[in-house]
Amino acid sequence: MKRVNRSISIAAVASLLLLAGCGGGNTATGGTGSNSGTATTNSGGSSTSAAGKTMFLGLVNPPILFNPINSADVASQFVEKFMFDSFLEMEAPLKFVPKLADSFETTDNQTFTIKINKDAKWSDGKPVTAEDAAFTFNLIANPKVEISVGSYLSMFEGVKDTGKLEDGKTELPSVKVIDEKTLEFKTKAPVDPNMIKEQLGTKLMILPKHALEKIDPAALSQDPFMQKPTVTNGPFKFVQYKKDQYVEFEKNPDYYLGTPQLGKLFIKIMPAPNLVAQLQTGELQMNIGNGIGKIPPQDYETVKKFENVNTKSEAQYGFQTMMFNTEKITDPRVRQAITYALDRQQIVDKLLRGYGEIVDGPYTSVSPYLDKNLEKYSYNVEKAKQLLQEAGWDFNRELNFVVPLGNKVREQSADILTQNLKAIGMKVKVSTYDFPTIMQKAKAGDYELLLMGLTFTLDPEVSSLYSSIGSFNFMKYKNPKVDELLLKGKAEPNPDKRKEIYTELQAIWNQDVPVISLYSDSDFFAYSKQVAAGEPKIFGFHNHLEKWSMGGAQ
DSSP states (O other), rough: OOOOOOOOSOOOOOOBBBOOOTTOOOTTTTEEEEEEEEHHHHTTOOHHHHHTEEEEEEEEOOOOOOOOOSSOOOOHHHHTTTOOOSSSEEEEEEEEESSOOOOEEEESSEEEEEEETOBBBBBTTBBOHHHHHHHHHHHHHTTTSOOOOOHHHHEEETOOOOSSSOOOOSSSSTTEEEEETEEEEEEOOOOHHHHIIIIIITTOOOOOHHHHTTSSSSGGGGGGGTTTTOOOOSSSSEEEEEEEEEEEEEOTTTTTTOSOOOOOEEEEEOOOHHHHHHHHSSSEEOOOOOTOOOOOOOHHHHHHHOOTTEEEEEOOOOOEEEEEEETTSSOHHHHHHHHHOOOOHHHHISSTOOOOEOOSSSSOOTTTTOOOTTTOOOHHHHHHHHHHHHTTOOOOOOEEEEEEEEOOOHHHHHHHHHHHHHHHTOEEEEEEEHHHHHHHHHHTTOOOOEEEEEESSSSSSHHHHSTTOOTTTTTTTOOOHHHHHHHHHHHHHOOHHHHHHHHHHHHHHHHHHHEEEEEOOOOEEEETTTTTEOOOSSSSSSTTTOOOEEESSS
C-alpha cells in the first residue's frame, strides 16, 4: 500500500499505506525498557555489543506477522525488509535503483521485463529465480490465498480489479518465465511505469517456491513460515521474535550483494519514552521513523541535545486520519460536520510543536498530485452545528471512538478531538486498544470513529484505501464513480492526464469524507555517533543494509 499505512504508519503505518499502513504509533503492549533489555543481555551487553558487530534499532509498533504478501501493518512490512529484498529501492522521490532485480524495464508501458540478480540466492543456497517471482505472483492472484497486496497486481492482464484470478484458476496468463533469471508480465493496458516500479518494484517481496510450493494455498497464512521465516534472501536471517519485545536477526553470510558488516541486528519494541531514554544511554543505535518508531515531538529538542547522537527531521508523505464507518454514519453531512468541528491547527501547534501540517485528503504537500485549490475544512463550530441540524442528527446517540494506544501524540490528539465533538453537542465514548486489536476492530468495522495512521507511496494510486474492495477501506466506503476513476487513474500512462483524474477524485472525497486527514507530522531521527555506516531516512532506509556498521573494534 501505499502504506496502511497501507496503512501501518505506519508507518504508525504504517503504514502502508500504507497502515502506514497503518503507521503511526507506539503501543502500550510494547516491551518495557526492562523487557527490551533482554535483547541487550542476550547479545552480550549493550555497550560492548554496540561497539562491536551488533546494532539495536528502536520501534514502537510491534510487528504482527512476517508474511510478505499479507502484512497489512507498516511495522511488519518494515521488519520483513531486513529478511526479504524487493526488486528495487527508491532512494529519492521516483529515483529507482536496482536491488534484487538488475533491471525492471518496459518499452511499451505494458509489457515489463524483470531480470533478477545473477548471484541472488536464498539463505539455504538455492538460487533466487524467475520461478520464485512467478510463484509469488500466482499466490497473490490465487483466490484462496489471503493477501494484503492485491492492488499491486490488479493491473495485470487476466485478473479482476482485486488482483485475483477467477475462482478455480491458479496461474496468471500474463506472467511468463523467460529463463532462470528473467520474468515477463503484461498489464491490461499501458500504465505509468513509475507506478509499477514503486508498487511492485519497491514494495513487493517474493517468497521461496521450493520451501512453500507444497503448502495448501488456503492455509498459507497460517503456516509456521509466516511467523518464523526459515528461508530468506535478504542481508539478514530471522533468529527469533520475542513478542512485543524484540526481533533478532543474524547476518546472511552468503548475501549476494556482499557479506553484511554487522553480525547481529535487533529491532527492539518499546514505548516512545523508553526509546528516547535508550537513545541517550546508548542502548539503541537509532530509532525507526515512518510513524512506527518516532521520537515524540515534545522530546525532539531534548534528543537534539544528546551528545552521543546525530539528529535530523524530514517531511513525509504519511499522515494521520480519522476514519468514519460509513455504514454507521451514513449521511455525508454528518461526516462533514465532524470535520468542521475538529480543531486540527491546535494539534499541530500544541502537540506537534509546529513540526507538521494540516492536510485534506491522502496527499501531503510533498505530493505533486495534491490539488492545492481544494476547498479546506477549516475549524468552524457553527457550520458543524448547522450541518448536524440539517442532517437531523440524534444528539442522544453515542459514538464509539476507537483510538490506538502507544503513539502519545495521537492519543493526546484524541482528547482534543473528543472535546471538539462534545463542543458541538455530540456524545462520544472513547475506547483504546493496542495496535493488533485495532486492526481486528478496523477490519470488522467495530467502530464509528477510528484514528489510524497511513503511509502510502508517492504515486497517487490509493485504491487500497478508497476503492470499495480496498484492503484498507476500513470505512466500508462505496462510491461507484470513485471505483471507476481509481481504475482509470491506475490505467492511465500519461502523468498529466493522471493528475486530472486524481484532482477529480479529491473533489469527490472532499464531499463524501469517508476519512479525514488530521495532520502530517515531520519525522524525527536520531542515530548514534558510533554508527559508521547506515542511518534512518524516509527514502531508501533498507538500501545496502549489508554495509551498515559500527565504529570501534570489530
